[in-house]
Amino acid sequence: MRRARVEENKAKIGCPTFQKQELLIKYVTEGVNMAKNVQEKAEFYQRINEEVDVLLRCQDYDEARFDCKNCYFISNLRKKTSNLIIRAKILGRY
Numbered sequence: 001m002r003r004a005r006v007e008e009n010k011a012k013i014g015c016p017t018f019q020k021q022e023l024l025i026k027y028v029t030e031g032v033n034m035a036k037n038v039q040e041k042a043e044f045y046q047r048i049n050e051e052v053d054v055l056l057r058c059q060d061y062d063e064a065r066f067d068c069k070n071c072y073f074i075s076n077l078r079k080k081t082s083n084l085i086i087r088a089k090i091l092g093r094y
Helices: 002-009 016-034 038-056 066-092
Strands: none
Touching (some): 016 066
């Protein structure tokens, strides 16, 4: 029941590009969650970066639209998180 309430409270972004990319990102995130070490996680995060870049380069971006602002904010946050994990992989080599 608690999960259902959390799902209901999530803000929805009514953009077909965001919705498509969100599904792909969630799919790749499942791989992250199953990965056993930083190297494996970094490989999945590289893929997340590629999907997030699609959103950050969106040609339909309109700074006046609330959905666009939310999408851009979420995408930037995901990009920063991905880059941290990818850097951790590089540090793990030494």
